[in-house]
Amino acid sequence: MQRASDLFTEEQRKQVEKAVVEAEAKTSCEVVPVVATASGRYDRAEDMIGLWLAVFAAITVWVILPRQANESGNWDGAPFYIGLLAMLAGIMVAFIAGAIAGNRIAWLRRLFTPRNQMREEVSARARQIFFDKRVHHTSGATGMLIYVSLFERMAVVLGDQQVLDKIGQSSLDRLCQLLTDGLRHGEPADAICSVISEAAIQLSGPLPRDERDTNELQDALVLID
Template sequence: MTLLSESELKQVSEAIDRIERDTDAELVTVLAAQADDYRYIPLLWASLLALILPGALLFFTGWLAAWQLLLVQWLTFVVLAVVFRIPSLTSRLIPRSVRHWRACNLARRQFIELNLHHTVGGTGMLIFVSEAERYVEILVDQGISSRIDDSVWQSIVDTFTEDVRNGQVLEGFLTCIETCGSLLKQHVPATHERNELPNHLVVLP
């Protein structure tokens, strides 16, 4: 199941086509549903609470025998491991730093896997979005970073991130692509016609 409709995917592809006519940059866009399934998170929290809660009960009441303590710990772990798998609860258990760390790692893997580091002149550029984490990042190769300071992309990322938070993923992509296109046209203008990488939006489930 794609995160955007076929017509919306086509709009993104057409936007990339337009800006690449005026720049040597090779732009690739990636949209991920989420950066990780976080299956370990419910188990981690269940394990932690299974150790703490029965121990606290023993400390305050003193009535648990050793075998009863183990039983309560196992029951606590099993119940919480199941309950914490409810998606709405799981998302609340994941620290923001962990979500962004996983999304950041995925963005860098995509940059390598899509061969953005092997373009002629080092002009690869990735616009990456992970919807579940509300995470947006722009990664560029040395051919672009040597001409445009990395800090320039931050305001574009901030605007796009707000669009993602508001559920306006398509609008965010189109605005981001056009804004980046203006900068690339100015600082990395087209010197010859080429198209090394696919222009369609890469969607990760």
């Protein structure tokens, strides 16, 4: 699985930080870009992969292991208890292997995780970070969170009350779409910088920079593994 801390070079991190500084020179909005490795644990996917591999192992053992025939005089095949033990061993090994694979192979875990569940986890995690990183606690209620979750391949843009009042939820949704399009077709750092710049353009009119404004939140790209 791609880790957030490994995705960006030092130069790219400085590129994002510069974009935040330039944006906040135009608007009183406090922009906080965050990239996380994943937003949820998704244990159910590991269990599902293990279960399917266990079923496949049981069928395979049943098919390939010769069993003792009922006919008198035929000693071909293994005794029943040997087949049963082999099947149980195969099921256990396959389940454990599937759970490990589901934990370590991102695309496989994603395949067995419902998209609605991932969307709910990303949304919940973004809102948690919105409060934990104090984006919601700026003096003017002008915080904006730009959140990217790598495992789910989803993004969220959240704005505090003043941001919502001035540009509306539809503008935040368009910024989020711009971000996801950029992530799909280009470098993550470029996509994040692009949406930060666009946010500054949209916010500079309704929420212009004031000489009394102070930088309340860090400008650096936040990476969460």
